[in-house]
Amino acid sequence: xxxxxxxxxxxxxxxxxxxxxxxxxxxxxxxxxxxxxxxxxxxxxxxxxxxxxxxxxxxxxxxxxxxxxxxxxxxxxxxxxxxxxxxxxxxxxxxxxxxxxxxxxxxxxxxxxxxxxxxxxxxxxxxxxxxxxxxxxxxxxxxxxxxxxxxxxxxxxxxxxxxxxxxxxxxxxxxxxxxxxxxxxxxxxxxxxxxxxxxxxxxxxxxxxxxxxxxxxxxx
Amino acid sequence: xxxxxxxxxxxxxxxxxxxxxxxxxxxxxxxxxxxxxxxxxxxxxxxxxxxxxxxxxxxxxxxxxxxxxxxxxxxxxxxxxxxxxxxxxxxxxxxxxxxxxxxxxx
Numbered sequence: 001x002x003x004x005x006x007x008x009x010x011x012x013x014x015x016x017x018x019x020x021x022x023x024x025x026x027x028x029x030x031x032x033x034x035x036x037x038x039x040x041x042x043x044x045x046x047x048x049x050x051x052x053x054x055x056x057x058x059x060x061x062x063x064x065x066x067x068x069x070x071x072x073x074x075x076x077x078x079x080x081x082x083x084x085x086x087x088x089x090x091x092x093x094x095x096x097x098x099x100x101x102x103x104x105x106x107x108x109x110x111x112x113x114x115x116x117x118x119x120x121x122x123x124x125x126x127x128x129x130x131x132x133x134x135x136x137x138x139x140x141x142x143x144x145x146x147x148x149x150x151x152x153x154x155x156x157x158x159x160x161x162x163x164x165x166x167x168x169x170x171x172x173x174x175x176x177x178x179x180x181x182x183x184x185x186x187x188x189x190x191x192x193x194x195x196x197x198x199x200x201x202x203x204x205x206x207x208x209x210x211x212x213x214x215x216x217x218x219x220x
Numbered sequence: 221x222x223x224x225x226x227x228x229x230x231x232x233x234x235x236x237x238x239x240x241x242x243x244x245x246x247x248x249x250x251x252x253x254x255x256x257x258x259x260x261x262x263x264x265x266x267x268x269x270x271x272x273x274x275x276x277x278x279x280x281x282x283x284x285x286x287x288x289x290x291x292x293x294x295x296x297x298x299x300x301x302x303x304x305x306x307x308x309x310x311x312x313x314x315x316x317x318x319x320x321x322x323x324x325x326x
Binding site: 022026028029030031032033034035036037048049051052053054055056057059060067 | 240271
């Protein structure tokens with residue numbers, strides 16, 4: 001009995017190199033096969049067995065566990081484009097910020113408080129833009145990995161972008177250069193297109209299957 | 221198609237099998253030449269499932285452990301048949317060409 005449990009513990013440790021979602025779905029099943037194929041009285045994980053598990057786990061982590069449907073692949077590609085557009089927006093902002101500040105500095109009626117508002121707003125936009133670039137890329141990876149949570153996160157991201165877009169247009173439109181607004185609008189359009197792709201029927205089926213393995217043969 | 225993939229599909233061609241059953245079948249089909257490792261098998265099964273060449277048939281609990289049975293989908297059957305025909309054609313061509321050369325093959 002003790003021999004079995006020490007071997008089982010060993011296998012469980014090696015199985016940790018598989019993605020969590022996969023382990024949840026198939027971990028127990030693989031463990032059963034591993035224990036079935038183990039030699040009588042075997043106490044330690046075999047070297048080649050261990051190597052095959054590590055290779056399998058790495059392969060599964062590096063490439064998407066399942067080839068996503070065309071809609072999800074398209075969404076991931078759009079999200080990479082979004083990262084590029086966002087980067088362009090950040091660069092535009094960095095370039096134009098200097099001229100905006102220079103123009104404002106010449107204005108004698110500007111109070112210190114107003115100056116502070118303008119500069120802190122610009123800094124906020126620059127930092128949030130840089131974070132957004134990283135977020136785009138991370139979410140593009142995550143949606144390809146069949147993470148339904150990533151879809152939810154992207155929906156939140158979409159709401160945030162829409163909101164910030166509206167705020168920019170309604171209140172501080174004058175602070176930003178037209179190029180910045182155009183770049184922002186481009187990002188928003190890409191986000192909208194990604195949202196549409198992410199919630200098509202094909203995409204929904206892809207994520208449904210990920211959450212509930214039993215749905216592979218649904219009661220239709 | 222990789223050999224392991226071909227053998228896994230072949231193991232499922234005449235009925236559903238669970239993981240350990242596939243490993244045993246593949247060993248028999250290949251005359252003990254191919255010994256699938258659990259890690260290799262499940263990476264392949266995962267890919268085949270997402271490509272919809274195989275599907276899950278049923279689940280059983282044996283000795284308190286989960287056992288899933290897999291079966292070939294119609295598309296999986298077609299792909300396996302096409303690959304088998306391709307390999308067969310290649311093998312025939314090789315044997316035909318070898319014959320006049322030195323009479324190695326009878």
